[in-house]
Amino acid sequence: MGRNKMALPGPGDVLRQTLPNGITVLARENFVSPSVVIDGYLISGSQDDPVEHEGLASFTVDVMERGTYQRPFEQLYEEVETVGAAFGFSAGVHITSFGAKGLAELLPLLLDICNDVMRNPSFAPEQIEHARAELLSALREQEFDTRARAARAFHELTYPVGHPYQRQVTGDPNTVAKLKKADLHAFHEHTIKPQGMVIAIVGAVKAQVALETVQSVFGDWSGDRPTRSALPEVPALTVRREQYVPLSEKTQTDLVLGWPGPSRHSPDFLACQLANTVLGVFGMMGRLGEQVRSQNGLAYYVYSSLEGGAGPGPWQAIAGVHPSQVEKAVSLILNEIHRLRDEPIPATELEDSKTYLTGSLPLRLETNEGVAGTLTYIERYQLGLDYLQRYQERIQAITAADVQAAAQRWLDPEAFALGISGPPRG
Amino acid sequence: MNLLKTTLENGLTVVLRETHSAPVASVWIWYRVGSRNEHLGITGISHWVEHMMFKGTERWPRQKLDQAIAREGGYLNAMTWYDFTAYFETLPSAKAYMALDIESDRMANALFDPDEVAAERTVIISERQGNENDPTFLLDEELSAAAFRVHPYGHDTIGHLCDLQTMTREDLYTHYHTYYAPNNAILAAAGDFNAGEMLRMIERTFGKIAPRDTLPQVTAQEPLQKGERRVTIEGDAGTDYLALAFHTPEATHPDIHALTILSTVLAGGSGSLVGRGSLTNYTSRLYRAVVQSEIAADVSASLIPSVDPNLYRISATVLPEHSPAEVENAIRAEINTIRTTPITAEELAKAKRQARALFAFSSESITNQAFWLGYSEIFADTSWFLRYLEKLETVTIEDVLRVADTYLRPQNITVGHYLSNQGEH
Numbered sequence: 038m039g040r041n042k043m044a045l046p047g048p049g050d051v052l053r054q055t056l057p058n059g060i061t062v063l064a065r066e067n068f069v070s071p072s073v074v075i076d077g078y079l080i081s082g083s084q085d086d087p088v089e090h091e092g093l094a095s096f097t098v099d100v101m102e103r104g105t106y107q108r109p110f111e112q113l114y115e116e117v118e119t120v121g122a123a124f125g126f127s128a129g130v131h132i133t134s135f136g137a138k139g140l141a142e143l144l145p146l147l148l149d150i151c152n153d154v155m156r157n158p159s160f161a162p163e164q165i166e167h168a169r170a171e172l173l174s175a176l177r178e179q180e181f182d183t184r185a186r187a188a189r190a191f192h193e194l195t196y197p198v199g200h201p202y203q204r205q206v207t208g209d210p211n212t213v214a215k216l217k218k219a220d221l222h223a224f225h226e227h228t229i230k231p232q233g234m235v236i237a238i239v240g241a242v243k244a245q246v247a248l249e250t251v252q253s254v255f256g257d258w259s260g261d262r263p264t265r266s267a268l269p270e271v272p273a274l275t276v277r278r279e280q281y282v283p284l285s286e287k288t289q290t291d292l293v294l295g296w297p298g299p300s301r302h303s304p305d306f307l308a309c310q311l312a313n314t315v316l317g318v319f320g321m322m323g324r325l326g327e328q329v330r331s332q333n334g335l336a337y338y339v340y341s342s343l344e345g346g347a348g349p350g351p352w353q354a355i356a357g358v359h360p361s362q363v364e365k366a367v368s369l370i371l372n373e374i375h376r377l378r379d380e381p382i383p384a385t386e387l388e389d390s391k392t393y394l395t396g397s398l399p400l401r402l403e404t405n406e407g408v409a410g411t412l413t414y415i416e417r418y419q420l421g422l423d424y425l426q427r428y429q430e431r432i433q434a435i436t437a438a439d440v441q442a443a444a445q446r447w448l449d450p451e452a453f454a455l456g457i458s459g460p461p462r463g
Numbered sequence: 464m465n466l467l468k469t470t471l472e473n474g475l476t477v478v479l480r481e482t483h484s485a486p487v488a489s490v491w492i493w494y495r496v497g498s499r500n501e502h503l504g505i506t507g508i509s510h511w512v513e514h515m516m517f518k519g520t521e522r523w524p525r526q527k528l529d530q531a532i533a534r535e536g537g538y539l540n541a542m543t544w545y546d547f548t549a550y551f552e553t554l555p556s557a558k559a560y561m562a563l564d565i566e567s568d569r570m571a572n573a574l575f576d577p578d579e580v581a582a583e584r585t586v587i588i589s590e591r592q593g594n595e596n597d598p599t600f601l602l603d604e605e606l607s608a609a610a611f612r613v614h615p616y617g618h619d620t621i622g623h624l625c626d627l628q629t630m631t632r633e634d635l636y637t638h639y640h641t642y643y644a645p646n647n648a649i650l651a652a653a654g655d656f657n658a659g660e661m662l663r664m665i666e667r668t669f670g671k672i673a674p675r676d677t678l679p680q681v682t683a684q685e686p687l688q689k690g691e692r693r694v695t696i697e698g699d700a701g702t703d704y705l706a707l708a709f710h711t712p713e714a715t716h717p718d719i720h721a722l723t724i725l726s727t728v729l730a731g732g733s734g735s736l737v738g739r740g741s742l743t744n745y746t747s748r749l750y751r752a753v754v755q756s757e758i759a760a761d762v763s764a765s766l767i768p769s770v771d772p773n774l775y776r777i778s779a780t781v782l783p784e785h786s787p788a789e790v791e792n793a794i795r796a797e798i799n800t801i802r803t804t805p806i807t808a809e810e811l812a813k814a815k816r817q818a819r820a821l822f823a824f825s826s827e828s829i830t831n832q833a834f835w836l837g838y839s840e841i842f843a844d845t846s847w848f849l850r851y852l853e854k855l856e857t858v859t860i861e862d863v864l865r866v867a868d869t870y871l872r873p874q875n876i877t878v879g880h881y882l883s884n885q886g887e888h
Contacts, residue, residue: 069484070827072820114745119813121732121820123742138741140820167757174702174760174782181701183596286699289592320529321517331525334582337590357593359585389534396536400553403485404828 045398045425046408052244053422058259059232062251063412064244067405073141073240075124075151076409078132078417080262081228083206088199090220092172092208094228095128097221099172101229102126103164105157108150110164117150124150130201131347132417133229138406141241148254155229156258160221169213176210183284183291183458184357190280190456191293195351200269202297202350230262231255237412239405271297271349274452283461290360290459293353294370298447300348301418308435308443309343309352314390315382315440316373317341317354324376325354328369335362335369352447360459367455377444381437395429466836467658468845471666474646474674478836478845479661480653482829488654489553489833490562492570493841495649496642497546498620499681499770505630507622508638510543511587515635516550517541518579520572523565525579531561539565543620546770547841553830556655560664566650567668570643580632588628591621598700598881599778605694606879610708610774614685644675651837654829685710685772692877697884703781704881705759705790709870711775714768714842720854721862722775722870723766724814728806728863729797730764730777732817737825737835737851742817748801749777752793758785762794768842774877775870787880795873802868805860818855 044050052064086093102125104110117124122139124147135155137147179185189205196203207213236255238247274296299309317325322340329339336358344350358366382390401407415424467479497509519525532539537554539562550569552562594600604619611617621627650665688710712718714736723736731744744750744763753759759779766775779790825831839848 067484069482070823072823072827111746114743118731118743118746119816121742121817125743138824140823167755170757170782171754171760174780177783178700178702178780181598181699284699288595289589291596320526320533327526330586331582334585335589337586337593357589359589359592389530393533393536396534396555397538398536399486399555400536400538403487403553403830 046402046412047426048422051412051422052248054248056252056256058256059261060234060236060251060255061416062248063235063237063416064242064247065239065408065412066242066244067239067408068241071141071241072405073139073144073147073238073242074405074409075135075137075147075236075238076406076413077136077234077236078134078413079155079229080233081133082129082131083204084130084201084265084268085224085228086201086204089212090216091204091212092206093216093220093224094133095207096168096172096213096216097224098126098128098133099168100160100165100221101154101158101225103168104159104161105153106159107153107157109159109161113150116146120146122147126154128206130206144238144242144247145250145254148250152254152258158225160218162218165218165221169216172207172213173210176207176213181284183287183289186282186284186458187291187293187456190282190458191295191351191353191454192456194278194280194454194456195274195295195297196271197269200271202271228262230260231258232261235413235416237409237416239409239412273297274449274454276452277455278453279455280457281462282456282458284458285461287460289357290363290457291355291357292363292366293355293456294367294453295351295353296447296449296453297349298343298352299345300350301345303348305439305443305446306345307431308439309447311387311390311394311432311435312377312440312443313341313343313352314394315386316377319390319393324373325370328373329356329366333365333369335359335366339366363457363459371450374444374448374450378441378448378450381441384437387437387440391432391435394432398425398428466845467662469662471645471670473670473672474644475665475669476649476840477662477665478649478651478840479658480832480836481656481658482653482832483655485829486556486655487553487829488556488559488562488652488656489551489830490559490566490652491549491551491650491833491837492566493547493549493649493651493837494642495546495647495841496548496638497544498618499545499615500642500679501615501618501622504626505634505638506618506626507587507620508626508630508634509548510620510622511583511627511630512635512639513541513543513548514583514587515575515580515639516569516573518576518583519574520568521574522572523568528565531565535561545616545620545767545773547838549837551830551833559652559654559656559661563664563668567672570645570648570669571672573639575632575636575639577632580635584627588624591624591627594621598698598702599704601696601698602704602706602879602881603776605696606706606708606776606877607774609692609694609879610688610710610877611685614683614771615681616769616771616773641675641679644678645669645672646674647678649837649840651833651840653833653836681771688875690874693879694877695880695882697882700881700883703787703883705779705781705787705794706879707777707791707794708774708877708879709875710772711766711870712772713770714847718866718869719768721858721866723818724811724855724858725801725863725867726764726766726775727814727817728810729801730762732814732821733763736766736768737818737822737848741824742821748797749794752797753779753790756793758782758793759790770842787882791878791880798871802864802871805864808860811858811860811863815855819852822852
């Protein structure tokens with residue numbers, strides 16, 4: 038190793054440059070294995086879906102992946118699969134992520150394919166119908182999936198009608214059935230643009246070479262997408278809101294209990310992250326794991342998650358329990374919420390979660406995917422290339438009072454949303 | 464690959480790979496016990512013992528164990544399958560000793576507190592019930608049971624509900640006491656350490672544990688299947704599914720490499736022996752036959768390296784307005800073709816390239832490297848893993864034709880249909 042292996046990715050070893058067309062390139066070298074990873078995103082997502090066309094962003098991307106004018110479906114995948122490489126696109130609410138992976142010498146080919154899929158999709162009618170049939174099948178499977186139904190119920194209860202977090206990124210069978218080629222074309226024309234695009238390249242390629250390859254492939258692309266209007270406000274929940282989705286023949290009940298949480302930009306986000314680690318992550322899933330699983334044997338899985346994101350993404354507790362134990366599990370979860378709000382976290386427990394958050398960084402950065410994903414995350418939230426270097430200091434500065442204040446601000450045990458799905462209640 | 468492999472006096476196999484790519488170490492302990500070592504009445508016991516290993520010892524009580532690792536920023540987990548139960552910690556390399564301390568302690572001193580056993584019974588049943596919510600779990604469980612009528616590979620690792628309800632603390636402790644011994648285990652580690660120093664630490668921690676005099680042997684052998692078997696499940700899942708299974712040989716059998724090429728040509732590289740899951744299969748024969756033709760939403764296959772002969776499985780999600788029977792017919796037509804007509808040189812070359820890429824991806828993280836060193840030692844030995852690509856290179860078109868004809872014959876098939884009574888037939 039020529040470079041100090043202990044170094045976290047940062048200004049010293051990450052090349053960052055924004056091209057004239059608005060594409061930001063991040064590159065970091067790693068010659069340990071002969072492979073390369075691409076990870077990036079475009080500013081396009083279900084947030085841009087017209088009201089009557091839910092699922093359009095996601096479906097457009099599904100069909101983009103199924104062939105370009107130069108590379109019809111068969112040829113596209115023959116080129117990729119023949120060399121043992123892979124690529125993929127996926128729409129979220131705010132962004133469309135893309136990625137590719139292969140042996141390092143394939144970088145030019147992989148970039149060329151990403152570029153072709155972004156700029157020259159053919160939207161061939163037969164591929165639209167293929168993609169539609171597969172998506173409808175997946176949506177139908179979700180209809181009968183307790184975890185998916187509990188999560189959907191939670192989102193519907195938590196976010197106001199019309200908010201993109203209230204809808205499904207994939208749309209529903211009714212909206213997907215109506216999407217036409219012209220809709221896809223128009224959506225692609227408007228939103229898939231280089232402006233704001235980010236691309237990270239990590240692996241056995243010189244950083245300067247990676248940058249130059251991106252320039253040569255994407256440099257001649259230009260165009261801005263329309264400005265987005267602000268998302269609707271998300272009011273805080275004021276009462277307990279609950280929905281039960283019965284599905285016959287199921288033997289376990291899944292539940293999602295939570296609130297609209299802070300965005301990644303919120304000043305108390307790291308205090309919330311620390312609170313969440315204590316609540317449902319640290320060790321065997323934090324305090325929730327200890328109470329719900331270990332002491333009471335109610336669930337195989339229980340944990341909490343804080344999404345952050347452009348926000349306000351959810352902050353939620355998630356569990357799978359025996360149908361007869363739902364109320365008991367909910368009550369144990371709420372007890373832990375009360376405790377987090379009412380009592381400062383003891384010093385040792387706080388220190389444990391702090392060292393977990395900072396100590397696990399090198400492990401999360403063990404693979405090229407881990408590094409590339411972290412670089413795009415840092416770029417997306419404008420955290421600064423020295424974010425990882427400053428992370429430990431910032432986590433250390435958080436006090437028990439900060440964590441308690443974060444819990445009091447975001448987690449209200451009297452007013453929350455609860456999505457549940459399991460066998461019909463007797 | 465820079466490997467240190469040795470056996471301690473008490474029989475513990477040790478495989479170490481020193482690699483300084485990141486300041487991380489991954490330490491795994493593998494026991495040669497899994498659902499293969501179970502019988503009716505105690506199905507699921509190996510997996511339950513795995514859960515109990517997190518309930519602590521005198522020196523490493525519950526909570527202290529996982530919290531100690533988490534405090535260092537590390538993570539730990541465990542897994543149980545047909546042939547093994549494995550535990551691992553991946554953590555900053557300076558703390559690797561802690562993993563050895565924990566694993567050597569719980570190899571011999573796990574408590575199996577009766578109250579903890581009682582609390583974990585409902586957790587395990589909850590895990591099974593979570594699986595049951597998935598129709599493909601139900602179909603695979605039925606398919607395995609039909610394919611194996613003698614060998615314990617016929618039951619799922621999670622175990623039967625009735626056994627989970629009735630097994631006792633004594634059953635669990637006996638199982639633990641029988642199989643958790645240095646001469647029935649492999650310590651595999653990879654990462655940023657000095658292999659010689661690591662070996663000395665392993666000797667210090669594990670060296671003092673006494674071996675077991677007798678380890679029960681699995682004698683079950685599945686008789687040759689002499690005709691097609693079929694199972695059907697009806698349910699409320701809203702979607703129909705198809706699953707096919709063929710008996711295939713153990714991982715050390717010379718045909719296994721030709722079978723992985725065969726599987727790659729049929730259903731893509733992600734179902735092959737090493738490095739599953741990361742490639743698309745849109746140019747594979749079965750994708751073209753059932754997904755391109757719009758009767759299935761997806762198709763996949765899996766070949767599992769195991770100690771005893773196991774199953775090659777093909778699974779598909781059936782599209783509405785089509786039936787598992789249609790998808791089955793289309794797949795079987797492809798199978799007939801590949802049994803009688805040689806694959807092309809291009810298909811062979813592509814399958815080998817995909818295997819090389821998947822192998823490279825699978826060796827990328829330190830955790831995965833340690834996983835493969837230990838796992839290959841379970842069903843063969845580390846040279847199986849190290850020589851995997853070399854063996855694949857020697858596979859010929861004729862080999863693929865021969866193994867297709869041998870293992871994909873109609874007398875060797877078990878067919879499973881999941882019929883949704885909410886489907887649109």
